Amino acid sequence: MITMEDVIREGHPTLRLTAEEVETPLSEEVIQLAEDLLQFLKNSQDPEIAEQHALRAGVGIAAPQVNVSKRLLAVHVPSTDEESDEPEYSAILINPKIVSHSVQQTCLPDGEGCLSVDREVPGIVPRHKRITVEYIDLNGKKHKERLRGYPAIVVQHEIDHLNGVMFYDRIDPENPLALPDGIDVLGS
Structure with missing residues (x-):
């Protein structure tokens, strides 16, 4: 089981590397890691398990x-509520690539956080409002999927990790809380 002790923190050199493509067919080791990562997210969102193992959501x-x-x-993005038009989005993406994106940008109203960053980093993190991502799943099957809103933001944040980019690299250092022209604030 992955715990917070397994999560490396900012300053660790691996977080600034461009990650290597995963070879196919997928090894048992890669499949196990992918399943463990998804299970970590589910555990981190379960209040009882999270408290028991000191997991950050x-x-x-x-x-x-x-x-x-x-x-x-x-x-693993849970559905916000029963009335929401945003269903749960849960996926493992191997060798993901954003193949197209909207010009329109979006952001979270309170900025972003990261399991590898143990401090508050205030600032607007501009992201594409809609993306099309290609990836392979655990069965080696190719997918091309369109995402928008919160799931699109989350996938962009995680793909940044694969390219050695931290979310705060995208915050305007001169004016961190300034909204770029035309940006759509998610949920507003």
Whole structure:
């Protein structure tokens, strides 16, 4: 079981590397890591398990965050509520690539956080409002998926980890809380 002790923190050199492509067919080791990453997210969102193992809640995690420099990530975004038009989004993305994106940008109203960053980093993190991502799943099957809103933000954050980019690299250092022109604040 992955715990917070397995998650490396900012300053660790692996977080600044460009991760390597995962070879196919997938090895048992890669499949196990992917399943463990997704299970970590589910555990971190379960109040009882999270408290028992001192887990910080997360909606996405990339392999480099557990010191494995491979292009692999897991996302588990729960549905906000029954009336929401945003269903749960749970996926393992291997060798993900954003193949197209909207010009329109979006951001979270309170900025972003990261399991590898133990401090508050205030600032607006501009992201594409819609993306199309290609990836392979645990069965080696190729997918091309369109995402928007919160799941799109989470996947972009995790793909950044595969490229050695931290979320705060995207914050305007001159004016961290300034909203770029035309940006859509998620949920507003």
